[in-house]
Amino acid sequence: MTSAVPWRDAWKHALYGPDGFFRRDRPANHFRTSVTASTVFAEAIARLCAQEGLGHVVDVGAGGGELLAVLHGIDPSLRLTGVELAPRPHLPAAVGWTDELPETVEGLLIAHEWLDNVPCDVVELDDEGVVRLVEVEPDGTQHLGDPYVSDWLDRWWPLTEPGARAEVGQPRDDAWADAVGRVRGLALAVDYGHTLDARPPYGTLTSYAEGREVDVAPDGRRDVTAHVAVDAVAERTGATLQRQRDALAALGVDGTRPPLDLATSDPSGYVAALARAGEAAELRARGGWGDFWWLTTDTRVPD
């Protein structure tokens, strides 16, 4: 007798069930993101809003509200709303907090590292060339289940080698299409991901806890995440795709070190500028956050 269920069900329960990981705990207690690592990311988002004339920011999967808190400090005239399943953290009273997406959003809808946490089916090609659903027990033990047929898989992630695995991204496409459909303004998803020319052969299912990568298991005591098939999401939502390093560069985020003479003329200014340059460089780094994808849909543009 096994207690194995499809990954999508186990994942959903582990993160978002009554005692789920994200219901009990804040992401920042377990891993760093571009949003929580420095204020430079929020400053770029504030600049984007100013450039685009957007006065309301809705942050989906807002975690501990870190992005919104910094945005409020930069521009108190911005209307700010966090959409998050976890309880409201300590935030300025002006910041709104809800567990459901608003019906309509006029402004910027941003989802930073949300889609990678949207649970999806995991499948594997068996030795007979049949794609099968992967089932998992709470301790992470996995079994191959029933044969699995999916148009999404055929189109976006065909499996050819026995043992090859995929995460079926359809629920991410659906989730983001639903969110984008509510927006009059800009919708921006930022996440780690891959495209058809470079899918990882064995998928990317991963767990994190307390600052470290740990064995993958849907036990509610660790994050469960998988990279996003960003080209599928982009096609579905009419989004443009660019790397974070390019998007941030276009918003004036510059990782260049300050000139050395500043160290003599203004030592504390030099130290502050150096720290800031380091943070900007980390957000734009190859092999790190700079490789993240920005999916931008401008819903003000007529089709």
Ligand SMILES: C[S@@+](CC[C@H](N)C(=O)[O-])C[C@H]1O[C@@H](n2cnc3c(N)ncnc32)[C@H](O)[C@@H]1O
């Ligand atoms: C990886 S964390 C990202 C937190 C923050 N945006 C950051 O980048 O630091 C994902 C967050 O999305 C939230 N989340 C997942 N699905 C959600 C949903 N349907 N509605 C609201 N929040 C959701 C989780 O509770 C979790 O806090």
